[in-house]
Amino acid sequence: MIQAVLSVAEEKQLTSKSVKLWLDDLRDLAYDTEDMLEKLFTELLRRKIENLHQAISSEVWSFIPTCGTGFGNLMFNFVSEINETTRRLEGISQRKDSLGLNDIDGSMMEWKRPPSSSFPDGPMIGRDVYKRKIVKLLLRNQQSNLKFDMVGIVGMSGLGKTTLAGLVFNDDAMKHFDIKVWVSVSDDFNYVRLTKAILKSIKLESDTDEEFRKLQEHLSKILVDNKFLIVLDDVRNTKNDLHDLWLTFQSPFRAGAPGSKIIVTTREVDVAKAMGAVRNYTLECVSDDDCWNAFVQHAFFIRNISEVPNLGSLRKKIIAKCNGLPLAARTLGGLLHCREINEWEDILNDKSWTLLNQSNILPLLGLSYYYLPSPLKRCFAYCSVLPEDNEFEEKQLILLWMAEGLIKQPEGSRQIEDLGREYFRELLSRSFFQKSRKDESKYVMHELMNDLAQWVAGEICFRLEDELDGDNNAGLLKRLVAHLTLKLAWMAFKGLEPSPNSSICRLSYHLHNHIHIMSVVS
Structure with missing residues (x-):
């Protein structure tokens, strides 16, 4: 019933702050109610297991009823939570009527997908000229003083920068290169992470748990005398020291064979220039x-x-x-x-x-x-x-x-x-x-779809980046977060734990035990 109400009220929240706040309260109630029921069922299961264990220990091979005689006591422990949930639900229902939200049928029909035999994934339209020019440039000898050239693909979101780079990357002419690597950068130009990602792409069994200097030496040995093509996708200018970060990161690339190339896709031409692009292709809107x-x-x-x-x-x-x-x-x-x-x-x-x-x-x-x-x-x-x-x-x-x-x-x-x-x-x-x-x-x-997902999810979902301060983030969380993703770029899958003073632990303290962790991405 709550899900049906949410669906009906979605349009009104675009123009009414009151409806938006009401929807947030309703979502909170739904999650709190689900938590309460899960605690109740978990306690029931725990008591069932304990009773069964006691029966087996005393050699009584009869099945003890699920709830046992302690069910009344169990329910008594949940009375206050049930009453509080009921009170909140009554208040939300009264507010629904005052906001002019129509009553709806609580039954929800099962969705059926329209019939189709395939999914559109055809050729990219309107970028053939760009593709030919970039492929031709990549096959030329280097134009800079280094052994590799940087080529930039620049344009606003939604213009197809990544798609164009992918078409070039997968073109048959790119067999000309000995090594091909694709790395997603986004707003975190962490040269340690990027170096590890390149090593992992080239050599799956490489040890990426080394210090940065060792990682660079390892990458240099792999690239020596090899002509490589590397795509750095979606580089953003979020740091003023991008040029310095790039100089530190690109050192191993100088070991490659002459004619090696790097493609960078970015929204800003200044980013490509800071990284030393010899040529930038700025995408315009299609005709x-x-x-x-x-x-x-x-x-x-x-x-x-x-x-x-x-x-x-x-x-x-x-x-x-x-x-x-x-x-x-x-x-x-x-x-x-x-x-x-x-x-x-x-x-x-x-x-x-x-x-x-x-x-x-x-x-x-x-x-x-x-x-x-x-x-x-x-x-x-x-x-x-x-x-x-x-x-x-x-x-x-x-x-x-x-x-x-x-x-x-x-x-x-x-x-x-x-x-x-x-x-x-x-x-x-x-x-x-x-x-x-x-x-x-x-x-x-x-x-842009990622931005849309975060927009529609509102405060129900939250992503904590390791660069952000935990106390500040906790201040942003005015409501209970149902789904939390912790992205710890500095934490390997080696059983490492954040220190007690880390932002993760400080945020955990603010949220108490109400954290559902979907994944830890290292």
Whole structure:
């Protein structure tokens, strides 16, 4: 019932602060109630095991009832929590009526994925000229005084920088290089982490638990006399000393063979310049025709374009909404491909476009989320705990959804994993996920989709970066966090623990025991 109410009230929270606060309180109550029930069932199970153990010890081979005679005492311990939960629920219900939220039916129909035979993952549209130029440049001899050249791909989010770099990286002409490595950088230009990532990519069994000097020596020995191609994806200028960090990091690359190349993708041309790029390719918005073609590639892979009435007028509206961004064209195509043609006009005229313009989220992405079925909304919001640029497998994410109770047991003989697979593939077909350019068996979320997930999850999910101060972060957490991801770049999978004075421990103190850790990413 609560999930159904959340779905109905989502649109109103865009314009009403009161509704937003009400929704936050309702979510808190849902999690607190779930915690209370889990404690109750855990205590019941503990008592059952103790009773059974006592019976076996006394050689009484009879089954002791689950609750036993202590059930009344057990319930008495939970009376205050149950009463408090009831009081909060009554208050929230009264506020719902005063906010003008309509009553709804508590039953929620099981979502069924529309039939489709494949997922659009066709050729990149509108960037062929860039690709040819970059490939040609990579095959030339070096132009700088070093043994390697740096090439920059620059542009705002959603223009396809990573996609273009991936097409170049996987082009057959790149067999010219002896070593090929792809590393995601993001806003953490940690040269120790990046060096370890390159070593791991080249030599899976290399010992990355060495000090930085040893790591660089090891990398230099591997690169010596080898022509390499390295992609540093999504480098951001978050530090004033980026140039100094780059000089420290790039030392082993000088051991490579002449003609080695590095591609850096970034939003800012100053970043590429600080790293010594000999040539920058600045991506502009794609043309109207290319934008339309990208939309058609995703919207019409299961239907005929001739079915669309008033195609000319729809084409103009769609192009205007996409604003020349390939990501937007793919996302809108993914949104409309599973809707009836007669619904397209209503979606394009939806007032939520204007409401979402007031947020920091690309309106089209927000609208795509708004039109997701309720079960898929919950699964996508949970993805906000995934670290940025994190690669994940389909099965891995489905198991996390299952563990969190986000996928309900389907009716009939279908398995819950099958329903989870349908959830995943529907989000994939709508471009909420996309295949990794490094490993086609894995998937990633575009940085804008990652921002969207964090926006819709609100304060329910939180990511703590190790560079941030724990006390300051604790001040930001005004509510109970249901899902917390700790990203400890300095913590290896060696059983190491943070010191008692670390930001992690200080934050744990502020949150007491109410922390659910999804993963520790090292």
